[in-house]
Amino acid sequence: MRQIPVDTTTAAMMVAQPPQPKVINRQTGEIATDRDTGAKLMTVNVMFAMDGNAEVLNVTVPETGVADELTMGTPVALTGLIARPWENEFNGQKRHGISFRAVAVTSLAQAQNAAA
Template sequence: MKTMPIDQSQALVILASEPRPRFKDRDGREPAIDRTTGAHLHQVDVMFAFNGRAEVITVNVPEPGLGKGLKVGMPVAFTGLVASAWENEINGKDRHGISVRGDAVTAKAGA
């Protein structure tokens, strides 16, 4: 799977939700596991503002990469932030999208 790094140096990134576990199934029974680290994955929603536009995106982060004391509304920074294209066939329909992953998320220094 090809990945593209995301430069956040000129962006404002604000935590929009508390980190929550990610699951493979809709019923929330099977935790999603990070292929790189083997750790449980968590999802973090952030407002990503750049060039006068803002989007809320969901970023997947392995559990050990979740910074301490993260609170909604605080500026955050990611290490190893990348975007990856994906596609699947689900119930006979082709689905595709972009997944965003970070190695870690922490409160932004000086915030």
């Protein structure tokens, strides 16, 4: 599967919605896990702003890579952010999009407070 690294060096990012477990089956409540490590996966909605444009990205992150202090509005850094194009067919309709995954989501609030 194609993986495209995303350069975040000139972007401003903040938490739009706090981390939530990534549910893969809403009927059973089954939580997604990383295939390689077995770590529980979380989703974090991040406002990604760059070059005068802003978009909310739904980023999947292993639970071990999610900082505890992530609340709405917290400035963050995304380590190892990649984009993966996907396509599937459901009930005869083709769907496609881009999914985002990061190794870690780290709060920058402490760094900004220390600099002030």
